[in-house]
Amino acid sequence: MKKLLLLLFSFALFGLWSERNVQSVHASTIASERLYRLYNPNSGEHFYTKARLEKQQLVALGWQDEGTGWYAPVTGEAVYRLYNPNAGDHHYTLSAGEKEALVAKGWRYEGVGWYSAPSNADYAKPLYRAYNPNALAGSHNYTLNKAEQTYLTSLGWQDEAIAWYGVNLPSPLIVDLSEWQSPSKIDYDTLANQIDGAIVRVYTGYRADNNYQRHLTELQKRGVPVAVYAYVAPSDTLAEINAQATQFYHLASSFQPKFYWLDVEDEYLSGGLTDGTSIRDAMESYRLTLATNGASKIGAYIANNRFATFNLDTTKFQAIWVPTYGDNSGYYENNAPDSTENFALHQYTSTARLKGYDGSLDLNRLSGQVSFAQLFS
Structure with missing residues (x-):
């Protein structure tokens, strides 16, 4: 609401300090963007995208819009997006090695899907990864919700710990x-x-x-x-x-x-x-x-x-x-x-x-x- 000069001055001083202490990462210097989460009731796959048009196209094809998955920084460590043309599902990973191994097995690399926040950032919020060993499509799930992760592992999914980090912004925003x-x-x-x-x-x-x-x-x-x-x-x-x-x-x-x-x-x-x-x-x-x-x-x-x-x-x-x-x-x-x-x-x-x-x-x-x-x- 009111913009106070004292507040602006204090942030200016903070900026000078942070240039000398680069290990401190603050969200006020990093823009964020929304990631949508969708679900395919036929294949069981969850899909994640920052593109509203892609979301709308998938909803028109019968995918269920599950709202905001999380907010991601617009810069950071790349999260790679891959597609399996045989099973018809996607995979997302921070690991360049995992990406290259999947490409060697016939997966299609679709570029950088989004970015991960630094794990040590004070605004970082973990995305948990779980694996369903019985599924052909939709074998991985990614969620901010620790309770969802716990529930899936109770059903036999394998807990693969933290996939990457989003930004701590509530939804709806x-x-x-x-x-x-x-x-x-x-x-x-x-x-x-x-x-x-x-x-x-x-x-x-x-x-x-x-x-x-x-x-x-x-x-x-x-x-x-x-x-x-x-x-x-x-x-x-x-x-x-x-x-x-x-x-x-x-x-x-x-x-x-x-x-x-x-x-x-x-x-x-x-x-x-x-x-x-x-x-x-x-x-x-x-x-x-x-x-x-x-x-x-x-x-x-x-x-x-x-x-x-x-x-x-x-x-x-x-x-x-x-x-x-x-x-x-x-x-x-x-x-x-x-x-x-x-x-x-x-x-x-x-x-x-x-x-x-x-x-x-x-x-x-x-x-x-x-x-x-x-x-x-």
Whole structure:
């Protein structure tokens, strides 16, 4: 949300330090891309690809789309993809020796499928490999899920340990965008392939966000579910607060977003309005004005340290969105907010890198309290 100079300066210093200490690898310097997982119910094969078009072609042929398999770095150690024309299945390996041995036996080398993160990277997440000695096709399975690996080995599959490493990013992956993310730096086709949903800032509290129309148009054109948010600016009167809500709805409604979010974080809101209205009452009036205009789902974005200060009636909102970054390393650090609020969304970093955008991004995950569909459909 807010980009603080102090934070930027601290990352600049970190960058200077890391040039002298190259053994430390951080996800904020490495872009990631989605790998899709598909299943062939006829052969039993699982297939993995980063190409959305290839995924769509296979689904049209009867393959089952199993969603996101994992996120991979766009650079790193190559994972080779091979095809067995006799059995009709694929194999993936980090080992150049294994690749060459299979090619010698008649397998077709199909190039680099994706890349593996370094095993010692603090953002690395292992992909487990299991082998079915009884299968002709689909004899190998690769998964992030340790429970899935354990289940397969209980059925007689052989545990072949770790195949390679992905990047620790939760799925579904939700990004939030504003004018800070210039369209000139975005390849919308590529970025849309990496994310499941987007929350776009429409209103700054004083004016329309400069890029909201472009962001919403391009994302919706590519089938990305969207929601919208507005920064709530300090005001003198309740009438001004209600005017912000009306303008927010007026700007966003033509895009038919499923959720409207209030970004309630400005420290100057803590004292309430100049006319004496408390921030609690002011935000309830903002919410009611949005609802009266036609917004059916309304949520609040608020930091943990603001709950007590602002004393919002969070029960009036359909969902709460909480930011906590930990080390703000660009990936999920398993740092769920220490909050007594029943939050639906967790913004866990503001320095992520995804293929399709040349810069830092805010990423968000579901808390498990609500479903993706409840927020985006």
